[in-house]
Amino acid sequence: MEFLSHISLLILASVSVVLAVLISLGGLAVFHHYVDKEQLRESHDVAGFVYAVVGVIYAVLLAFVVVVVWEQFRNADQTAEDEAMHLSNVRQLARVFPDSISKAITTDVQDYAKSVIEREWPAMAERHADPATYAIAKRMWNTFYSFRPAPAEQPYYNEALRELTSFNNARRLRIIGMNGTLPKIMWTMLLGGGFICVAFTYLFATPRPLTQYLITGLLAAMIVVTLFLIAEMNHPYEGGMSLTPDGFEFVLHGPASVK
Secondary structure, X not given: OHXXXXXXXXXHHHHHHHHHHHHHHHHHHHHHHHOOHHHHHHOHHHHHHHHHHXXXXXXXXXXXXXXXXXXXXXXXXXXXXXXXXXXXXXXXXXXXXXXXXXXXXXXHHHHXXXXXXXXXXXXXXXXXXXXXXXXXXXXXXXXXXXXXXXXXXXXXXXXXXXXXXXXXXXXXXXXXXXXXXOOHHHHHHHHHHHHHHHHHXXXXXXXXXXXXXXXXXXXXXXXXXXXXXXXXXXXXOOOOOOXXXXXXXXXXXXXXHOO
């Protein structure tokens, strides 16, 4: 699946929609070739009632999943921004410490932000963390462990530790969130429900075949576009809608990076 991340989102979505429409229309043509259309028309009332129930159930499920993955997508972005913010706060608080410690922490912060941008962000697109970036985070903790602040520096040290802990928590949440949260059983329900909704249109026979082909094709296209959107948002660090490390860019190149 790695090669898919290098394909334009628009192209990938368009190809997916075209294939889904062609398959659904092909299935409709084959089904109506072997089934008596008059018999289908006789059951329109019953089929229409059942289809309305099935359609509502699937629409509610689809809307619920879209809202959930959108919230998770936004939370992933906020988590990464929070991580960068806490990292920047650590650097700011460390400036009251002796020069040797302040420079070491500043260097650790700069190295970490650079490593996230250049190494870990691309690694998350392949759904794994970067050991070298994690090693820099551990080095930053070791710098704090080895430092014994003076009484006047103690409040700043305590606050820096709180920011460092918040940074560590945000990093953990970012790593956990890269694999997506939608379970396989939910994907089975979404795909199966979409197939049932499209297949249900085969049970109707309109006087003009073109009308039915348009209805079936448009329904298939709408379902595939929605499922494609869900798939993209479910993995926030890969694909055409992937998040960008703007917060870490600001840590590395923003005004606060200059002492």
